[in-house]
Amino acid sequence: MQTHTVKFGTWAVLLLLALTFGACSKDDTTEQETITTVLVHLTATDGSFNEEFTWSDPDGDGGNAPVIDDIVLPPNKTFNCHVHFYDLSKTPGVDITEEVEEEDTEHLLVYSVLVGLNLNIAAADTDANGKPFRLETTWTTGAASTGSVTVTLRHEPDKDAADPDVTGEVDAEVVFPVKIQ
Amino acid sequence: MIAGNVRLMGVCWLACTSIVPLLAQDCHLALRGKIMDADTREPLGYASVVIEGAGRGAVADANGVFAIANLCEGTTYTVTVRHVECDHQTQIIRLVENTALEFFLHHHVLQEVQVVEKAVAPAPAQAAVASAGSELAAAQGVNLGEALKRLPGVSVLNTGATIAKPVVQGLHSNRIALVANNVALEGQQWGAEHAPEIDPFTAQRISVVKGASGVRYGVGAMAGAIVLEPAPLRAQEGFGGWISLGGFSNGRAGVASAAVDWKKPGGTLAVRLQGTAKRSGNLTTPDYYLENTGASELNFSALAGWKKSAWTHEIAASRFSQRIGILRAAHIGNLTDLQRAIESPAPLNNDDVFSYEIKRPYQQVQHYTGRYRAVWRLSERWKVSGQYALQFNDRQEYDVVRQSGSAADKPQLSFRLWTNTLDLALEHFPINHWEGGIGVQGIQQTNLVGRGGLIPDYNTAGGSVWVLERWRRFPYPLEFEFGARYDYRQTGATTSGSLNNVDTLVQFGSLSGTAGIVYHAHKNVSITLNTGLAWRPPHVNELFARGVHHGAGTYEEGRPDLLAEKAWNTNLTIQYQAGQTSLTLTAYRNQIANFIYLDPQRTFVLTSRGAFPAYFYAQADAVLQGIDAGMSVPIALGFSAEARASVLRGYRLARDSGETTTHHDWLPLMPADRFQYGARWTANARRETGDAGAETGETYVQIMATTALRQTRIPEQGLLKDAPPAFTLWSMEAGHTFRLGKTGRMLDVGLTIQNLGNARYREYLNFFRLFTDEPGTNVGVRAKLSF
Numbered sequence: 001m002q003t004h005t006v007k008f009g010t011w012a013v014l015l016l017l018a019l020t021f022g023a024c025s026k027d028d029t030t031e032q033e034t035i036t037t038v039l040v041h042l043t044a045t046d047g048s049f050n051e052e053f054t055w056s057d058p059d060g061d062g063g064n065a066p067v068i069d070d071i072v073l074p075p076n077k078t079f080n081c082h083v084h085f086y087d088l089s090k091t092p093g094v095d096i097t098e099e100v101e102e103e104d105t106e107h108l109l110v111y112s113v114l115v116g117l118n119l120n121i122a123a124a125d126t127d128a129n130g131k132p133f134r135l136e137t138t139w140t141t142g143a144a145s146t147g148s149v150t151v152t153l154r155h156e157p158d159k160d161a162a163d164p165d166v167t168g169e170v171d172a173e174v175v176f177p178v179k180i181q
Numbered sequence: 182m183i184a185g186n187v188r189l190m191g192v193c194w195l196a197c198t199s200i201v202p203l204l205a206q207d208c209h210l211a212l213r214g215k216i217m218d219a220d221t222r223e224p225l226g227y228a229s230v231v232i233e234g235a236g237r238g239a240v241a242d243a244n245g246v247f248a249i250a251n252l253c254e255g256t257t258y259t260v261t262v263r264h265v266e267c268d269h270q271t272q273i274i275r276l277v278e279n280t281a282l283e284f285f286l287h288h289h290v291l292q293e294v295q296v297v298e299k300a301v302a303p304a305p306a307q308a309a310v311a312s313a314g315s316e317l318a319a320a321q322g323v324n325l326g327e328a329l330k331r332l333p334g335v336s337v338l339n340t341g342a343t344i345a346k347p348v349v350q351g352l353h354s355n356r357i358a359l360v361a362n363n364v365a366l367e368g369q370q371w372g373a374e375h376a377p378e379i380d381p382f383t384a385q386r387i388s389v390v391k392g393a394s395g396v397r398y399g400v401g402a403m404a405g406a407i408v409l410e411p412a413p414l415r416a417q418e419g420f421g422g423w424i425s426l427g428g429f430s431n432g433r434a435g436v437a438s439a440a441v442d443w444k445k446p447g448g449t450l451a452v453r454l455q456g457t458a459k460r461s462g463n464l465t466t467p468d469y470y471l472e473n474t475g476a477s478e479l480n481f482s483a484l485a486g487w488k489k490s491a492w493t494h495e496i497a498a499s500r501f502s503q504r505i506g507i508l509r510a511a512h513i514g515n516l517t518d519l520q521r522a523i524e525s526p527a528p529l530n531n532d533d534v535f536s537y538e539i540k541r542p543y544q545q546v547q548h549y550t551g552r553y554r555a556v557w558r559l560s561e562r563w564k565v566s567g568q569y570a571l572q573f574n575d576r577q578e579y580d581v582v583r584q585s586g587s588a589a590d591k592p593q594l595s596f597r598l599w600t601n602t603l604d605l606a607l608e609h610f611p612i613n614h615w616e617g618g619i620g621v622q623g624i625q626q627t628n629l630v631g632r633g634g635l636i637p638d639y640n641t642a643g644g645s646v647w648v649l650e651r652w653r654r655f656p657y658p659l660e661f662e663f664g665a666r667y668d669y670r671q672t673g674a675t676t677s678g679s680l681n682n683v684d685t686l687v688q689f690g691s692l693s694g695t696a697g698i699v700y701h702a703h704k705n706v707s708i709t710l711n712t713g714l715a716w717r718p719p720h721v722n723e724l725f726a727r728g729v730h731h732g733a734g735t736y737e738e739g740r741p742d743l744l745a746e747k748a749w750n751t752n753l754t755i756q757y758q759a760g761q762t763s764l765t766l767t768a769y770r771n772q773i774a775n776f777i778y779l780d781p782q783r784t785f786v787l788t789s790r791g792a793f794p795a796y797f798y799a800q801a802d803a804v805l806q807g808i809d810a811g812m813s814v815p816i817a818l819g820f821s822a823e824a825r826a827s828v829l830r831g832y833r834l835a836r837d838s839g840e841t842t843t844h845h846d847w848l849p850l851m852p853a854d855r856f857q858y859g860a861r862w863t864a865n866a867r868r869e870t871g872d873a874g875a876e877t878g879e880t881y882v883q884i885m886a887t888t889a890l891r892q893t894r895i896p897e898q899g900l901l902k903d904a905p906p907a908f909t910l911w912s913m914e915a916g917h918t919f920r921l922g923k924t925g926r927m928l929d930v931g932l933t934i935q936n937l938g939n940a941r942y943r944e945y946l947n948f949f950r951l952f953t954d955e956p957g958t959n960v961g962v963r964a965k966l967s968f
Contacts, residue, residue: 030577030591030592030593030594030595030631031582031586031587031588031591031592031593032588032593032594033580033582033583033586033588033593034789035789035790036789037789038789055789057787057788057789060728060788061727061728061729061736061786061788061789061793062727062728062736062738062786062788063727065787066787066788066789094587096583096586098585099583099585099586100583102585103583103584103585106583106584154514155514155581155583156530156581158530166521167529167530168514168530169512169513169514169518169530169581170514170515170517170518170790170791171514171790172789172790173514173515173517173789173790173791174789
């Protein structure tokens with residue numbers, strides 16, 4: 001009886017100590033994937049234009065409002081467009097573009113031009129399976145006009161669907177005001 | 182002690198519900214009690230009760246109730262209970278006064294009387310319903326929510342088919358208390374998609390105490406408490422235990438649970454080891470599989486108790502571990518996607534095949550509990566008890582991420598919560614018919630939230646002081662109960678990981694109270710009136726949350742200046758019990774000041790995934806009131822009619838901007854009116870005679886229908902999709918108990934069929950009703966061998 005009492009008491013103490021000290025350190029093992037910043041890099045094919053425009057919300061959802069550049073383009077020109085994604089909520093910031101490129105079959109970019117804006121956007125790349133990817137596009141401006149372009153990054157889309165542009169889930173969706181002048 | 186009988190499991194127990202004097206002294210005490218089956222908790226009628234050597238005795242009635250009058254104070258009596266189906270039981274008692282002890286008597290306990298005392302004072306003078314025996318066994322294999330939702334007044338808040346939270350009288354999460362094995366569960370209960378970390382197989386009985394229970398169960402018990410009690414430790418020497426196996430067609434699920442009990446020969450040490458393993462795959466609705474709705478679970482618990490002179494010790498440890506897949510189709514990127522998903526009749530992004538694979542998104546949760554409790558009996562009337570409990574809750578949530586990214590092998594959210602609680606109580610058995618105690622509790626909590634979490638890290642420290650007393654005097658038909666408690670909590674919240682910048686200390690303190698009357702109007706009728714105050718400090722998420730709630734497609738923001746919620750809850754219960762007939766009716770009104778809710782704003786918050794509608798935490802006075810009813814009436818030939826009803830109305834006082842007057846606005850997520858009705862057939866329900874048939878076992882078959890009406894009382898704003906239409910579901914349950922010869926072994930087998938007609942329906946209280954139907958037909962089989 002006595003020995004059992006002691007045994008169980010010891011057991012109890014050991015167990016509680018193990019539970020208490022087992023994991024009190026504050027190691028941080030989580031890793032959020034937040035796209036805070038979308039950068040659109042436009043270069044005119046004739047070399048007359050080379051600018052970057054960003055949509056950035058480095059403090060994440062809520063809090064300070066995002067800072068959004070106006071995309072101002074000259075009329076009647078053709079541009080190569082490359083989109084980049086960053087997580088600037090971390091220090092140092094993380095370039096997510098590489099991950100997106102590595103998994104090009106799992107991603108799809110979608111562009112939507114507001115009616116009235118004289119801008120045409122065409123794909124300039126495909127993924128490893130020859131399906132649309134659109135990280136790189138060709139933008140062609142027409143006459144002077146104003147409007148906006150919505151850039152959407154979709155994760156795990158169904159590229160075999162009738163309209164793949166609405167499948168998968170949205171990882172990033174930002175709206176840039178655009179002026180052609 | 183007959184060695185061959187040590188294993189006998191036809192366990193009967195005697196609950197002396199009150200041992201009360203007629204006059205305050207001399208030989209005018211009465212012994213009143215009830216004899217019940219330990220496994221089914223059904224009354225055993227017509228047992229004989231004899232006081233050895235005194236030539237006194239009584240025969241219990243059909244309900245197992247007996248009374249023996251004119252016993253002397255301070256005298257030791259040996260009471261023997263005999264029943265045809267059970268071996269006789271002997272209990273040594275000493276009547277003091279107005280006692281409300283429960284004596285758990287097992288077979289052949291001649292030298293040792295096992296006295297299991299209540300944790301905190303006597304049973305509450307409050308409305309309570311319980312699930313035990315075959316009813317509990319039929320639902321144990323699923324989850325805690327399933328085990329409870331058949332009780333009137335209890336419903337379930339679901340996030341998909343795999344995550345279920347119990348709802349008592351319309352309230353859930355931080356507004357009810359969950360007490361398992363005498364420890365209040367401390368997990369991440371604030372989240373509606375965080376299921377309680379409890380293995381229902383550890384409980385022999387699950388009771389739901391309704392009404393404000395702040396005095397007994399502390400901060401947060403505003404609508405009640407759910408109390409899980411394990412079976413008492415083994416009282417007779419040697420080994421015992423059970424093995425339970427179950428299988429379910431929907432999700433092709435399997436569950437196995439087993440326990441081994443041992444009591445040291447010649448000693449007082451008794452030990453139990455228990456474990457449960459569970460695995461399930463994708464569930465299916467009538468039309469499609471639900472991708473990524475598998476789950477796995479592995480739980481262990483250990484319990485030991487021993488006695489030495491005036492000391493009783495108990496030590497317990499448990500580990501709960503679970504991985505739950507979250508429906509892939511419910512993972513939504515932005516509002517446009519959400520609208521598409523809601524409008525689609527079948528879930529989008531859903532792979533319609535069966536699989537056991539649990540992929541991202543999933544939750545992985547572990548909960549550890551360690552507890553030591555000691556009771557020191559100071560005298561016949563006084564005892565001191567102390568309990569220390571440590572809990573560690575480790576929750577990790579894995580989201581859908583890019584395979585090649587740095588996040589691919591890591592969780593996206595993590596919460597680690599340590600809770601230390603220390604309880605000390607001084608309790609007394611009846612003194613001038615008053616029974617109760619006083620106590621103190623200290624609590625300390627640390628919650629560490631991984632980077633990017635919705636809430637900041639926090640440290641909480643608090644304490645409480647309580648007193649609870651109850652007056653009873655047999656055969657006076659009235660009982661009274663009074664209690665008061667003061668709780669203090671201080672929480673320091675600091676940001677380390679999340680983007681949300683917080684560094685604040687908040688303090689809350691408030692009184693809880695309870696007052697109750699039980700009136701035994703007739704031998705079959707009792708009326709219970711209870712009124713109580715309970716409160717709850719705002720949780721850290723309500724104060725400081727900031728971010729997009731993806732499942733709901735909303736941007737949520739906390740409010741650091743929220744006040745504590747205070748509930749004033751009144752319950753009136755009328756109960757009629759005669760033979761196999763029982764009727765229970767509970768009416769309640771819960772008036773909550775500063776009720777905290779999410780208030781839809783007329784603005785959108787722009788994020789890198791598009792715009793989300795903004796919801797800010799706000800508070801207003803709210804009222805929840807309703808009626809719970811249950812009945813069971815025998816008809817003939819072993820058939821009985823069963824019915825239960827739960828009706829609830831919940832609203833808050835709303836004021837539109839610029840208005841000076843208030844109006845009622847319905848609260849969101851209030852359970853729709855729900856009715857259950859059906860018939861039950863039981864063979865061998867009557868056991869007053871010693872016919873041999875009673876030895877072979879019992880059989881029951883039950884067919885029930887559940888009708889839930891459409892919830893039409895919904896808030897003016899904020900509902901993303903209309904409440905689903907009314908539905909009626911049929912379910913069938915059958916069970917048979919084999920008593921295996923004279924060995925005392927029992928084999929319980931059962932069959933359950935949920936959603937018999939494979940009906941397509943959606944539940945208002947399921948967040949995933951936006952995306953999918955509820956699961957279709959589920960056939961379950963179970964077998965439990967007790968030895």
